[in-house]
Amino acid sequence: MRGGLTADGSLVEPLGAFEPILSGVRACEAVVFDLDDTLYLERDYVRSGARAAARWVAAQTEADPDEAERELLAQISRSIRRDPFGRWLRRRSLDPRVWLPRMLDVYRSHRPGIELGIGVQRLLERLARKHKLGLLTDGRLEQQRRKVEALRLERWPFAIVYSDEWGRQGWKPDLRPYQTVLERLGVPAERSVYVGDNPAKDFLGARRAGMLSIRFRRRGGLHAHTQPGCSENAPDWETTTVYELERVLTGQKRPQTVSAASSSGREDREIGGLASAP
Numbered sequence: 001m002r003g004g005l006t007a008d009g010s011l012v013e014p015l016g017a018f019e020p021i022l023s024g025v026r027a028c029e030a031v032v033f034d035l036d037d038t039l040y041l042e043r044d045y046v047r048s049g050a051r052a053a054a055r056w057v058a059a060q061t062e063a064d065p066d067e068a069e070r071e072l073l074a075q076i077s078r079s080i081r082r083d084p085f086g087r088w089l090r091r092r093s094l095d096p097r098v099w100l101p102r103m104l105d106v107y108r109s110h111r112p113g114i115e116l117g118i119g120v121q122r123l124l125e126r127l128a129r130k131h132k133l134g135l136l137t138d139g140r141l142e143q144q145r146r147k148v149e150a151l152r153l154e155r156w157p158f159a160i161v162y163s164d165e166w167g168r169q170g171w172k173p174d175l176r177p178y179q180t181v182l183e184r185l186g187v188p189a190e191r192s193v194y195v196g197d198n199p200a201k202d203f204l205g206a207r208r209a210g211m212l213s214i215r216f217r218r219r220g221g222l223h224a225h226t227q228p229g230c231s232e233n234a235p236d237w238e239t240t241t242v243y244e245l246e247r248v249l250t251g252q253k254r255p256q257t258v259s260a261a262s263s264s265g266r267e268d269r270e271i272g273g274l275a276s277a278p
């Protein structure tokens with residue numbers, strides 16, 4: 001344990017277990033972000049797609065579009081992962097074998113009604129001054145491209161890698177997308193940080209690629225209550241607020257706490273077909 005005063009006289013607290021992450025963040029030249037539930041809330045995408053799908057079905061069946069949308073959103077609020085489209089179709093006496101594939105087509109090809117929060121925009125503004133920015137995202141290529149467009153990420157100089165370019169086998173934690181984004185950024189792995197939300201894949205891939213990893217456990221995220229299955233899947237550090245994330249990444253604050261939030265992991269066992277997984 002070390003402590004003391006810095007050159008400007010401010011107190012340096014003992015680093016202890018956080019020394020590796022602290023020195024890593026200080027040395028970092030590039031920050032690579034995950035997309036879904038990291039830069040924006042994926043539930044907003046699900047709801048926006050559900051609205052489009054409900055209105056499309058209503059138009060085909062001459063039903064009230066507002067009522068159709070309201071009922072489907074209510075199903076999703078009950079459970080985003082337990083076949084909300086199928087339950088909604090059955091309530092309307094519509095055969096899911098006929099309608100579900102067409103609803104999913106509308107859902108996947110809709111123009112997403114999603115946006116970046118003010119805090120994330122500020123974070124990206126600040127980081128872009130001194131860091132290189134990367135984006136590495138799983139999910140169907142066209143769907144992810146539409147999200148990037150809707151979020152207007154072209155406002156920042158992101159190196160963007162869609163892991164679906166290698167097909168499903170290229171999704172995280174496959175090493176290729178991590179290595180590719182680092183190559184495009186021209187930054188060695190040990191001088192980069194990956195920021196993601198999903199302990200099933202995000203941090204394992206980053207660790208294997210030699211990157212530092214941070215979990216942004218944002219409120220309302222689909223994996224916010226998921227615990228890493230083993231230590232290899234755990235991030236080096238985690239936070240629940242974009243404010244703290246910004247302060248740590250910009251060197252204004254040293255990482256001090258790791259959330260002890262626990263969970264049954266119940267939600268993850270219920271994964272259905274609407275999140276970025278399908």
Ligand SMILES: [Mg+2]
Nearest residue numbers: 034036037197
């Ligand atoms: Mg994610």
